[in-house]
Amino acid sequence: MTRRQRRLTLIGGALGVLALAVALVLVALKDSIVFFNSPTDVVEKHIKPGVRIRIGGLVTPGSIVRGENLAVRFDVSDGKSTLAVAYQGLLPDLFREGQGVVAEGALDPSGTFKADSVLAKHDEAYMPKEVADALKKQGHWKDDYEKKVGAAPQGKPR
């Protein structure tokens, strides 16, 4: 086998694997990515029930209602709109009233968000970035919060 043939075999093999990877990525992107929405987005974008999304905001104080079998309902707000969330299971350590939270799931026909996972992100400042951005957009970003944790606003990748 000459050097040229060997190189062609190599390049052919590499392209084959690359094509496979691109195909896999495209298929995976179609099925497995989830969009993040604030409660205001949910209202404004008219998101259909059953579409998997992530939502985030602050847990409205006084809205947590616990039911049988670890069922829990609470409201998530970005200051402008509020979304009712239903979840069944253990809530993370950092979940509490007034704190930022991110939930993944889908809307049910009645407009309640059925979450199958709830994350209160384990970030040092205890504020998920998505939630912080959503709050900033609604003009409800608390300045004193920043001073309290001594963190500057997060930079977007530019």
Place this chain on the structure above:
Amino acid sequence: MIAELGHYALVLALALALVQACVPIIGARSNDPVLMGVAGPTALAQFGFVAIAFGALVACYLRSDFSVVNVFENSHSLKPLVYKLSGVWGNHEGSMVLWVLILAVFGAMVALFGANLPARLKANVLGVQSWIAAAFLLFILMTSNPFLRIAEPPLEGRDLNPILQDPGLAIHPPLLYLGYVGLSISFSFAIAALIEGRIDAAWARWVRPWTLLAWIFLTLGIAMGSYWAYYTLGWGGWWFWDPVENASLMPWIAATALLHSAVVMEKRNALKIWTILLAILAFSLSLIGTFLVRSGVLTSVHTFASDPTRGVFILMILVLFIGGGLALFAWRAPLLKQGGLFAPVSREGALVLNNLFLVTACATVFFGTLYPLALEALTGEKISVGAPFFNLTFGPLFVPLLLAVPFGPLMAWKRGDLLGVAQRLFGAIAIALIGVAGMFAVEGGGPILVPFAIGLALFVMAGAVTDILERTALLKVPLKTALTRAVGLPRSTWGTAFAHFGLGITLLGIIGETQWGSERIAEIKPGQSIAIRRYDLHLDGTTTRQGPNYREMAAHFTVRRNGEIIGVMEPSKRHFVSRGTGTTEAALMRRGFAHLYLSLGEPNADGSIAVRVYYKPLVLLIWLGAVLMVVGGMLSLSDRRLRVGAPQPARSKAVLAPAE
């Protein structure tokens, strides 16, 4: 005073780094031995000053000197000693000092142990290494000085994030950094080779032990981090495809590819350009990992307080080194001579296949990690790319790779015989097929992929054993001869076998944990039980205890198996007063390779408590496999030919008899 001393030592280290970054390289160009000789002593002195700075920071922490901002923000006088120490790197500034310290350690090691390196290569390598050190020292001094003082010192510190107060975290970052930063040596070697425009098999032999060392630490660091997440986060997951985890996985995959391609270069003098490119890419991925984690682009437990100027600074370092490295590569690589020929079906071919799949898998992880960031920067749309994406892309790419693993070591160099190797792998193939059939029989209606995945894991493991059996001819010659042969085998052969066997073990653990695990969640009161599989966990009651810097509510469970008491488990919830936050401490009980995993939720007003219990079969194999890979790496590292170093022209060949 100590803080100022540390600060001053950092400035001196920067000055030395700048000297070391220029003088030896000028010396190498003009072939001046005096200028080249500057590299060694400056590397050692640089290490000395960075060590003083790091020691000063440690001292500030141990003495709980809250007049230093960094200590105030991350420590507490009541914190146990080990967490005062780990608090040093549990924050942005301190972790960057650790990063630079490890960089300096590696530089000093090249200076110390690189006596048999050609003078020019050594001067260039240390020079390039110092470029990196200078950039990061500048970064620390300009944007993240850990020695800043507070005008009016507070009496008490703000404490370290409770979730970071864990023995696992005390050692996870240093291990990971040893791996990340260790790859800088491979990078420096690659850049030095490009500067010289010369590269040979000896170069690969020098680079391999360094890459191997970095790879060992990276493997340990990732496994440690995964185990830490498994038992501290309280939901029993060991890998979340979190961007920060991916940031450590990508350099690991690249380093794995580099290890394999360096073998081809060392033994056959082929794949030179590709190896150089991989060395540059592996360290670039380390830098990207540092950027992702440290810039605040991502939010997770690893992202310490973020500040845009830092992100921009690290981004500049990133562009400089990756862009510069790749530009130099594009310019100089064509100068390098192509090496030996080989047929596609050969040991070289198998290693190329390995590299092809590893690099592609790495690229999909890279895409999945950075796509959401890019999309958000460009369109403002926020998406999350989670486990399903990676399982769909990374998984299928690893299957052909794993299938090829047993073939590689049995293949002959230059021109291999696929059919012959398949015949020699007959035993392994048979074991795999029996495994598949057995699984079908036992599992019946389960997911169709599981039996095949088990078969694949068995094939990889049996393949590794076959390699050793073939080489020692264990079943064909008398036992004694076989044993003599086993002892006489090069350590790197044993290393390969161990690492590949470990890969199979890890795969087995992953399949076991994901496919056969069970989970129960319930709210129970004292006196009630929760059952899982054959186990029955009886809640006897709860107690409240006072820890050094937290209050703890512990639940006492008696565990019975088929009615027989086998032990107690005590999960707890800790509340840290200083930060007003808590952690969940899961309780683990080992059953063979399986774990019973018990964690608590919030207690309710009526006295009941939410409890989550998992039975995780084979879960320990995941980390056991990683440990075996590390053992393999260490065996390989102790191989005689790496200790002896590369053969030098005009020296006696007898001492340096090649390993194979």
